[in-house]
Amino acid sequence: MQVPTLSSPAIDDEDPSVPVVVGAVIAGVFFGGVGGGVAFPTLPTLGTVLGISSFVVGMILSVNRFTRLLLNTPAGQVLDRLGTRRPMLVGLVLQGLVPFGYVVALDPGAIPLSSAAIFFLSRALWGVGSAFVFVGAFTTVTHVTTAENRGKWVGYMRGGQSLGFPAGLILGGILTDLYGYSEAFAAAGVAGLFAAFVAFVVLPNVEGSASTTTRLRDLPAVVRADARVLGIGATNLAVRFLYAGILLSTVVLYTREFDIGLGSLASTGVSGIVMAISVLAMSVTTLVVGRLSDTLSSRTYTVIPALGLLAGGFALLALVPSVESTVVGVALVGIGVGGTGPPLMAYLGDIAPGGDVGKLGGVYNVFGDLGSTIGPLVALPFASVVGMRIEYLVCAGLAVLTATMVLATLDGDPETLRSPEAVPND
Numbered sequence: 374m375q376v377p378t379l380s381s382p383a384i385d386d387e388d389p390s391v392p393v394v395v396g397a398v399i400a401g402v403f404f405g406g407v408g409g410g411v412a413f414p415t416l417p418t419l420g421t422v423l424g425i426s427s428f429v430v431g432m433i434l435s436v437n438r439f440t441r442l443l444l445n446t447p448a449g450q451v452l453d454r455l456g457t458r459r460p461m462l463v464g465l466v467l468q469g470l471v472p473f474g475y476v477v478a479l480d481p482g483a484i485p486l487s488s489a490a491i492f493f494l495s496r497a498l499w500g501v502g503s504a505f506v507f508v509g510a511f512t513t514v515t516h517v518t519t520a521e522n523r524g525k526w527v528g529y530m531r532g533g534q535s536l537g538f539p540a541g542l543i544l545g546g547i548l549t550d551l552y553g554y555s556e557a558f559a560a561a562g563v564a565g566l567f568a569a570f571v572a573f574v575v576l577p578n579v580e581g582s583a584s585t586t587t588r589l590r591d592l593p594a595v596v597r598a599d600a601r602v603l604g605i606g607a608t609n610l611a612v613r614f615l616y617a618g619i620l621l622s623t624v625v626l627y628t629r630e631f632d633i634g635l636g637s638l639a640s641t642g643v644s645g646i647v648m649a650i651s652v653l654a655m656s657v658t659t660l661v662v663g664r665l666s667d668t669l670s671s672r673t674y675t676v677i678p679a680l681g682l683l684a685g686g687f688a689l690l691a692l693v694p695s696v697e698s699t700v701v702g703v704a705l706v707g708i709g710v711g712g713t714g715p716p717l718m719a720y721l722g723d724i725a726p727g728g729d730v731g732k733l734g735g736v737y738n739v740f741g742d743l744g745s746t747i748g749p750l751v752a753l754p755f756a757s758v759v760g761m762r763i764e765y766l767v768c769a770g771l772a773v774l775t776a777t778m779v780l781a782t783l784d785g786d787p788e789t790l791r792s793p794e795a796v797p798n799d
Contacts, residue, residue, distance in 0.1 A: 407561055
């Protein structure tokens with residue numbers, strides 16, 4: 374099969390290849406999210422089923438994020454060197470095979486590894502695959518779009534990515550209840566491999582335009598050399614810290630502390646609904662805000678108001694703990710998160726040199742994964758000391774500070790970054 378190669382961006386928005394290529398990318402990130410989401414309502418319960426300690430279960434759940442954190446920038450370098458098609462296909466296949474590793478772990482048989490070890494290795498491989506898929510998705514969409522339509526297509530890609538995880542949560546819970554663990558994991562694997570097949574058929578090979586390869590050790594110099602890269606990365610870190618790190622880690626404690634119920638549902642049930650509301654608000658916003666940012670003279674005109682809504686959501690949760698305000702507050706937080714991602718990624722694509730899109734996308738994801746990883750470590754201890762009200766007010770203040778940083782570091786007429794190899798070493 375002849376695979377098309379795209380060595381430069383600027384495919385016209387009306388070109389039918391744009392929705393086809395981006396559609397394949399969306400399928401990849403969506404079903405990758407489904408595979409990751411299926412694990413969460415099922416793996417935590419395996420401690421009692423397989424006799425795995427709660428500490429080991431926690432390690433299994435977190436190892437994928439740790440491996441992705443380590444591999445984001447190397448994955449970006451591989452994508453810039455080899456093109457996006459082969460690394461993304463490898464990543465998609467890994468994501469599709471990992472759930473079958475879960476199936477094997479339920480009954481290892483002749484394999485000389487324990488169930489815990491197989492689950493751990495499978496989740497680590499999922500982190501490897503997701504690094505190539507997520508960074509590859511950003512790289513591909515950036516190369517096949519222009520500054521005039523990039524926000525729209527990045528928004529669609531982010532929308533698919535954000536919807537995949539909750540879809541996996543629902544699918545995993547339902548299939549496990551109806552059929553069992555093995556069936557739920559197998560369904561996730563089939564979905565992931567289907568996404569890999571779709572990508573194999575339609576995904577082009579996007580090659581960077583740089584003639585030299587940037588060393589990984591040069592990337593910190595790139596971040597230091599241009600305040601915009603640091604501003605984009607730090608904003609992503611703050612948003613992921615506040616949302617995935619703080620809100621999703623503490624919302625069940627919040628509903629329990631203030632006795633927030635809904636009908637026959639107690640705090641735990643309400644917290645699930647609350648998380649679903651925030652994810653839905655975030656996903657819908659990503660589909661709209663990217664297209665909106667394409668029409669404005671500066672993409673920061675969407676990012677700063679979004680951060681304001683994020684701050685307002687946390688402030689409302691802190692000051693008015695009721696059922697109605699909780700629903701509105703988490704929706705505002707979701708809108709704020711969804712309103713930052715596509716414009717920031719599109720802005721990074723606007724200023725990235727052609728041959729360094731993958732590496733800069735990796736840097737962006739490193740910041741986000743750092744925020745998601747640090748957040749849960751801080752959230753619960755801090756809440757136990759100062760209480761939920763103070764913690765959420767601090768979160769509102771951090772969102773305001775982040776908006777101030779965006780205003781100070783991101784300009785309205787983005788100029789292309791100097792290629793990393795042009796940045797002098799210290």
